[in-house]
Amino acid sequence: MTDSTDERRIALRVQRRWPFVSALGGLGLALLLGWLVTLRRGRLEIDTEWMAEIVEHRSPLWEVPALVMNFLGGGWFGIFVVPIVIALLLVVRRRRWAALYFVLASVLSAGVVQLLKHLFGRARPLDILVASDFGSFPSGHVANAVTIAVTLGVILRRTRVWVAGVVYSVLMLLSRTYLGAHWLSDTVGGVLIGAGVAVVLWAPFAYRLLAERHRLEKRAAAPAGS
Numbered sequence: 001m002t003d004s005t006d007e008r009r010i011a012l013r014v015q016r017r018w019p020f021v022s023a024l025g026g027l028g029l030a031l032l033l034g035w036l037v038t039l040r041r042g043r044l045e046i047d048t049e050w051m052a053e054i055v056e057h058r059s060p061l062w063e064v065p066a067l068v069m070n071f072l073g074g075g076w077f078g079i080f081v082v083p084i085v086i087a088l089l090l091v092v093r094r095r096r097w098a099a100l101y102f103v104l105a106s107v108l109s110a111g112v113v114q115l116l117k118h119l120f121g122r123a124r125p126l127d128i129l130v131a132s133d134f135g136s137f138p139s140g141h142v143a144n145a146v147t148i149a150v151t152l153g154v155i156l157r158r159t160r161v162w163v164a165g166v167v168y169s170v171l172m173l174l175s176r177t178y179l180g181a182h183w184l185s186d187t188v189g190g191v192l193i194g195a196g197v198a199v200v201l202w203a204p205f206a207y208r209l210l211a212e213r214h215r216l217e218k219r220a221a222a223p224a225g226s
Helices: 004-039 045-056 060-073 075-092 096-120 140-156 159-178 184-221
Strands: none
Touching (some): 075 140, 096 140, 140 159
């Protein structure tokens, strides 16, 4: 019979591994969704119904914020400026492991998105309002937003950071479909990839991130001049 110490060790091992396993499951679901879209020749009923609702309720009032999100989440600003600025801020705060984790997650997420875009080659909606590159599935803007949200949530461990990340990701999802740049299922694929990549890459960094955070907390708590 296994003693209680061994059982606790096994339970802790499982507890540590479940995020990694669930993240791989998320990436698997993204691939499955892409395959389903391809099998249905790029048409899912929920996509066409959602896009019809979006087009019917378009208004100049919502177009400006949607275009702002389009700028923030993609192109040279979203792909290069935002990640670089965030990484530099982390370095300035002496969180070098966190900066490395963030940069690698951003690069890997963008790479996976481009790979799947060329693998599935899904056409974008006809009612698109902005210029976009090749491939509709998955949404790079949404994947980028979710990657930022999850990585910063893991690094900073603050409820307000998670809330802000969820709000930002949802707004990005809505803006991409509002502008007709993506089908709804494209944005779901972006969510799965962004979260999956961030958590999968977090696994090898988890111990270093935790040690780095504890070191900074001890330094901040130490009396001045000690």
